[in-house]
Amino acid sequence: MTLEPFGARLRRAMDERGPLCVGIDPHAALLESWGLPDTVEGLERFSRTVVEALGGNVAVFKPQSAFFxxxxxxxxxxxERSVADVRAAGGLVVMDAKRGDIGSTMAAYAETFLSKDSPLFSDALTVSPYLGYGSLKPAVDLARENGAGLFVLALTSNPEGAEVQHALRADGRSVGATMLAHLAEENAGAEPLGSFGAVVGATLGDLSSYDLNINGPLLAPGIGAQGATPADLPGVFGAAVRNVVPNVSRGVLRHGPDVAALRDSAERFADEVRAAVA
Known part of the structure; x- marks a missing residue:
């Protein structure tokens, strides 16, 4: 059976569990700070601890594929086991793989993460549109077919991104704004929320010159260790703030491996986000 569209499932999960996405980012320094070896065994213990602590409370988890x-x-x-564990606990999985290519290669990436028969089947996938938005069509089509979603890199928080994303086209519109417009078209008429979202950094400051009302989710990295706070969200995202999925990774994960401390940190961030976007 095809799942209910990702946007609808995401809206319900954030309303019920709180508007928060926690990264599962087992990089070497974090494993070391947890007292774990930089090995597959350490990787597995880290991932299982995160899900054990947060799987029943947090709406969205974002495993960073590269660290695995x-x-x-x-x-x-x-x-694969982490994806299964998160979903068994009732959370949604956004696979942070940032895939982007053309033709059959893009289709193969889509099948890896968006096919119901794949062991890596995720609720949504991050993708790069910088071979042209049209190159994402295999992922868009398969996501729509299987009730999954996409998060398209649009306005990222890394300084290097500006040279591409803020570049102006011949029509005077920036590349980032063009990606947002494409996503608004994908989400037209979807209720309560479209399934095709954008990655927009929470550290970017005033984005009032961009139309963020794409009727889809806005995955917002940068909360916590990168300097942004939940209180900053209304100023950055304006009228679209209720559709923001704030991503916190190190800000929560640095409290591990203590399960109670991880849980308390995530709950605190979720409460702060609720208060900011109310």
């Missing part, structure tokens, strides 16, 4: 892939097939096996 660096261990080869055994690391990918841990990622």
């Amino acid at each position: 892939e660096r261990f080869g097939s055994r690391g990918v096996a841990v990622l």
Whole structure:
């Protein structure tokens, strides 16, 4: 059976569990700070602890695929189990893989993460549109078919992104604004929320010159360790703030491996976001 559209499931999850996405980012320094070895065994213990602590409370989890892939097939096996564990606990999985290519290669990436038969099937996938938005069509089509979603890199918080995303086209519109317009078209008429979202950094300051009302979710990295706070969200996202999915990684994960501390940190961030966007 095809799942209910991702946008509808996301809206309900954030309303019920709180508007928060927690990264699962087992990079070497974080494993070390948890007292874990930088091995597949450490990777697995880290991931299982995050899900054990937060799986029943947090709406969305964002595993960073690269931190699992660096261990080869055994690391990918841990990622598969992590996806299954999050979904069994009732959370949604946004796979942070930032895939982007053309034709059959893009289709293969889409099948890896958006096919119901794949062990890495995720509720949504981050994708890069910088081979042209049309290159994402295989992922858009498969996501729509299977009730999944996409988060398209539009206005990212890294300084290097500006040279591409803020570049002006011949029509005077920036590349980032063009991506937002494409997503608004994908989400036209969707209720209560479209399934095709944008990645927009929470550290970017005033974005009032951009139309963020795409009727879809806005995945917002940068809360916590990167300097943005939940209180900053209304000023950055304006009228679209209720559709923001704030992503916190190090701000929560640095409290591990203590399960209670991880849970308390996530709950605190979720409460702060609720208060800011109310």
